[in-house]
Amino acid sequence: MKAKSFQRASSIEEAYKLVKQSPRNKVVAGGLWLKKGGAEVDTLIDLSLLGLDKIEDKKDYVEVGAMVTQREFELSKLVPEMAREAVKSIMGPGFRNVATIGGSVYGKYGFSDVVTGLLGYKVDLVFYPEAIVSLLDYVKKPGFYDGILTHIRIYKENLKAFFKKVEITALDYPILNVAVTRGKEYRVVVGSRPLVATRCEKTEAYLNEGGKDFAKAAEMAVEELNFGDSIATKGEYRKQLALTYVRRGLEEVSK
Amino acid sequence: MLVKFNLNGLDVEFNVKPGEYLLDTLRANGVKSVKKGCDGSSCGACIVVVDDKPVLSCSVLTAQVEGHRVMTVESIQEEAAEISEYYSRHGADQCGYCNAAAALMIHALKKENPNPTDEEIADYMVGNLCRCTGYHGQQLAIKEYLGGKK
Numbered sequence: 300m301k302a303k304s305f306q307r308a309s310s311i312e313e314a315y316k317l318v319k320q321s322p323r324n325k326v327v328a329g330g331l332w333l334k335k336g337g338a339e340v341d342t343l344i345d346l347s348l349l350g351l352d353k354i355e356d357k358k359d360y361v362e363v364g365a366m367v368t369q370r371e372f373e374l375s376k377l378v379p380e381m382a383r384e385a386v387k388s389i390m391g392p393g394f395r396n397v398a399t400i401g402g403s404v405y406g407k408y409g410f411s412d413v414v415t416g417l418l419g420y421k422v423d424l425v426f427y428p429e430a431i432v433s434l435l436d437y438v439k440k441p442g443f444y445d446g447i448l449t450h451i452r453i454y455k456e457n458l459k460a461f462f463k464k465v466e467i468t469a470l471d472y473p474i475l476n477v478a479v480t481r482g483k484e485y486r487v488v489v490g491s492r493p494l495v496a497t498r499c500e501k502t503e504a505y506l507n508e509g510g511k512d513f514a515k516a517a518e519m520a521v522e523e524l525n526f527g528d529s530i531a532t533k534g535e536y537r538k539q540l541a542l543t544y545v546r547r548g549l550e551e552v553s554k
Numbered sequence: 555m556l557v558k559f560n561l562n563g564l565d566v567e568f569n570v571k572p573g574e575y576l577l578d579t580l581r582a583n584g585v586k587s588v589k590k591g592c593d594g595s596s597c598g599a600c601i602v603v604v605d606d607k608p609v610l611s612c613s614v615l616t617a618q619v620e621g622h623r624v625m626t627v628e629s630i631q632e633e634a635a636e637i638s639e640y641y642s643r644h645g646a647d648q649c650g651y652c653n654a655a656a657a658l659m660i661h662a663l664k665k666e667n668p669n670p671t672d673e674e675i676a677d678y679m680v681g682n683l684c685r686c687t688g689y690h691g692q693q694l695a696i697k698e699y700l701g702g703k704k
Contacts, residue, residue, distance in 0.1 A: 302573030305617040391681015396607045469680050
């Protein structure tokens, strides 16, 4: 990767100052997408000394530091099971020991298994300078937040959860991701369409008002979503997959 | 920029570019056991172990390992020789290009989970591609190697 300098920030204030100095200064989380994306950077800003690598139990929520690796996340008993499951199937451990949760979330990549899984929960993102944004608002709003993502808060809820990743081989990008949860309310998430995951809010409203026809709910979900083509497959195929897996997910969490 | 880390038990210091990857630094300094396969974080041939965790060295910046412990197959020669016995017994060994990285993965797996199930072995090795023998023989070899250590 082309970069003019590499700086290990000694405080979050210093890191943010570097971010603000130039749009060509980039935070390195795990660094995987910076490489794949072929970025040309002035200053690479490393956050590894800032203590953002912890997963902590905070009573109402579990707080995950942005620099926690995907592998640490999937192995942590503090993290809810379906969110861990969504991460476990990403590439091999050599990849997941490098990729960070913060990088995956901040980048809100279309193919993100991480974001799909997390949207099944109530999740807040904590930024520096101080700001808290819900993950759902963050993925719905175009563009990136002007700040450094420091923590991800996953609220504790008693819920049943379903996750499905459809991929051609274990090392491919998913061609569809589906997460469905049911606690006090239903959440229906579809990602890799190939656009970034989002919740099907009209479908959720139908279910939360007592709608029990899951086949109809799946049809509503694909109606409110947009599906696109990519090299791997056509939007129409993704739509058919979503119809099946949203219905199965709903059946699974309603048992 | 100067980067210092521990490589196979020795403290080393390399002058690298800020955007240089660990794989390139290691190979430029004679550690040719680390292979440049896809250079795209997919094939696993470039695996090294940093602080007991296997990582893709094609995707880790050299500057990121400042102060850390980096291990390549050179530091587990006896174990790698033993693993290769099991590999050859199961016909899991052919051109050898991916073997050094596979040996490091198996070393890390043994430390992390000394008694893995078949599924756990397959999940751990999924990111290490082999284009010669296929994976069935490797799976059997790893299972027998770890089983034999009980």
